[in-house]
Amino acid sequence: MDSLSAKIPLTIRLCGPRGFCAGVDRAIQIVVLALKAYGAPVYVRHEIVHNRYVVEGLQAKGAIFVEELDEIPAEHRSQPVVFSAHGVPKSVPEDARTRNLFYLDATCPLVSKVHKQAMRHQRLGRHVILIGHAGHPEVIGTMGQLPEGSVSLIETVEDAARYQPENPDNLGYVTQTTLSVDDTAGVIDKLMERFPNLTAPAADSICYATTNRQEAVKQAAPGCDLFVTVGAPNSSNSKRLVEVALKAGAQRSILVQRASELDWDEIGPIRTLGLSAGASAPEVVVNEIIEAFKSRFDATIELAEFTIENENFLVNRELREVELTQQDMAFVNG
Template identity: 60%
Template sequence: MAEKPLLHVFLAGPRGFCAGVDRAIKIVEEALKRYGAPVYVRHEIVHNRFVVEALERQGAVFVEELDEIPNDGQPVVFSAHGVPKSIPAEAERREMFFLDATCPLVSKVHREAEHHFSRDRHLILIGHARHPEVIGTMGQLPPGAVTLVEDEEQARTVEPPSDRPLAFITQTTLSVDDTAGIVNILQSRFPQIAAPAKEDICYATTNRQAAVKEIAPKVEMMIVVGAPNSSNSVRLVEVAGRASTAKAVMVQRGRDLDLATVEGVSRIGITAGASAPEVLVEEVLARLRERYTLEIEEIVVAEEKVIFKLPAALAASASA
């Protein structure tokens, strides 16, 4: 048998699950343990089909809106991305038992939005239209209170109300570099605009992008394990492409990796979006081993020790 060629693999650290994703999944799992199936979940709990399908097998039922849920007394979980205020209000009106799995760092942005609104500031939200997190954040305030800016071009042309002071907040899963460019334009145009007291882009997004930037110049190809509807995963592909990697591709599972794209490559980087479990990284490594002998090196740019508590309604069952 011919000897397999050597492939040097750089594993990004940190990669994969963040504390907010881990908490959201545990909320669904603990609700299933305590209350039994079904547990309803509004939208994908996190943007990863592997995770969603695993929870479905345990008895989770995913819906798009609350009107799809019968009045059977079973819990409904709101996804990690956050929801407009109208959603828990509707759940309360229907006397539903609901659990909020919104990432605490997203909730922090929601509170910032309310704070600025209470000070009569018009809010500029830097983010991507139609993303669930953006919909949830804009839904914390009355219509017209928030103007969405998606890119530098919009930052140059946006005309917010001129009769009120301004403030900006951001989606938590954006490109650090792209957001900095947008912020610079806004601050140049509106010097008095109020900024977040602390960076809105979450630590996990920042760390994963930093790891990709560290690895990308060392490799000929970067593989991002993630989902195409996952904002932080898409941003990792973009960051890799800008940081001199010749090829940057996203795969959802190991079986999705076309080994033909690895032909001629001797050094490859692998990372995973914040909603992708480590088992999927292992799948990609197993796929590469079909054709290559792997020499694996981990590049760690930060240690993550953040843990978010479960809601009080579930904490007792989790500790038990």
Template identity: 65%
Template sequence: MASDPSAGNRPPLKVLLCAPRGFCAGVDRAVQIVELALERFGAPVYVRHEIVHNKFVVESLKTKGAVFVEELDEIPDGHHDRPVVFSAHGVPKSVPEDARSRNMFYLDATCPLVSKVHKEAEIHFRRGREIVLIGHAGHPEVIGTMGQLPEGAVRLVETVEDARAFEPAGDRPLAWITQTTLSVDDTAQIVEVLTARFPDIVAPHKDDICYATTNRQEAVKAVAPDVEALIVVGAPNSSNSQRLREVAERAGCPVALLVQRAADIPWDALPPLTSLGITAGASAPEVLVEEIIAAFAERYEVTVDSVRTAEETISFNLPRALREAAE
């Protein structure tokens, strides 16, 4: 059990803070789109699906006037002139088509790196290729990517076992694409199997797993072997956050936990610690990392060192309709 704050003298705890961590450029852009839409057009601004997979971010935007819906038909008839924002994960083509048919004003907050995968899928389809999508069934990004093309045009492969069992539907050439938030190592194993079985399968020109996912996993790999426990700040439905926890376990960390915020820390699951790693998924704001550190500081004499494995300078343009508001 972790140290009891009532015990008086707090034991020392060295915290290794992974860097990069937290918000990526795509998440930052998506949140900005909702905030600027509220600023420019006033409340309510409707958002289809969670803008990013983080409860804290969603609740914060709700207090500012954002209204979250799962489908466009949940937006009241009298509000079709209000802005509606599509989430960072991307949407099937049917969603903007539906919005246009209802004369809705929509802002697309799809991460540009997800849009890149959509374009790749369309190019492969036009060139007559059967497309293999490596990803997780039911994830909004996978639903959005598969929804760019007619049903059956994209085949989903989730595991190495799926890759071994995969059989092409016909004699068309094959191409593979991926969800942007996967485990780099898991995906490499799946690609290895597909490439061995189908040597002519076409790969992406540039890795589909986004820079932020890769960078956050590399930082965890650097920290995990040197700490007794590692906490990933993130939501349970956040793919990239779940992958960070898995990466920490595989890298040799004895205890790797996914925690939404300080109130959720399972103190009884933690042994007495002298070292702790902390990172955050790409949709978790830094304020939650600070909250976690503060919670440990109530029980331990904390020192914090940052372990940086990459610099991130990428930023993405806002939709034209909002650039004036930003300026």
């Protein structure tokens, strides 16, 4: 395949929106701004977002990632610690205050909204059902807003069919923000079928970015020989895009973090490729994937755009006067 004429024609259906959402953009900004304002190191509890490229880029700038606050050395306790976009249990900021740590909360505002919805259910005397994936940081954070025993986690329709609450007439639900819209609808339908008095949250818990990316994939996937989603294996919203593409009609659907993970022997002589990226995947990696396919195929790009996103979330008050360089902004924007 040395000449263009020898390459197989390939149509790349490039989904829009894709990649960074406003919550991810805000979280990355907070770490970069904190490094500007307070100098290195800035500690980050858990991965700020689920993307290795982003994490390694922030490490190169002076961020140090820890899983728990007791990993922060005593001599660095005057340096800020940032809580990730996924949200944290109430016990974490309480622990930070006990240790006299200065913390910046980068929880996505839409995750914070779910926390408030869950707390409202509980305040009104309802037992809270959380629809989500066990062990995911967002689920741990949401469950950690309420007293132990006041939240039940439901993952699947089968879980919903088996669930036996103490008071079936006094339940309220919320969901993780990054779930499959269609799968979650099935779980809610089963719960409503069994518990007609189940109270919904005041607003949809699945965030706009998750919904928009899934809808774009649904448009692009039918007839694709292969659908590639750029994202990390621990990224819930990215894994959902892989599943959505298959259900929408893609013959194969895979998740990759970088172009180096593409198995060209397995990909074979495809004609139509779908391409999207999870909400924590930067555009630079999407472009890397496109260039990798262009080097092997006579590729043309077709935009599969569902909508245009204009959301913007303000950073913490302490950081609003800090200015970023063009290089910083390029990193923040992916």
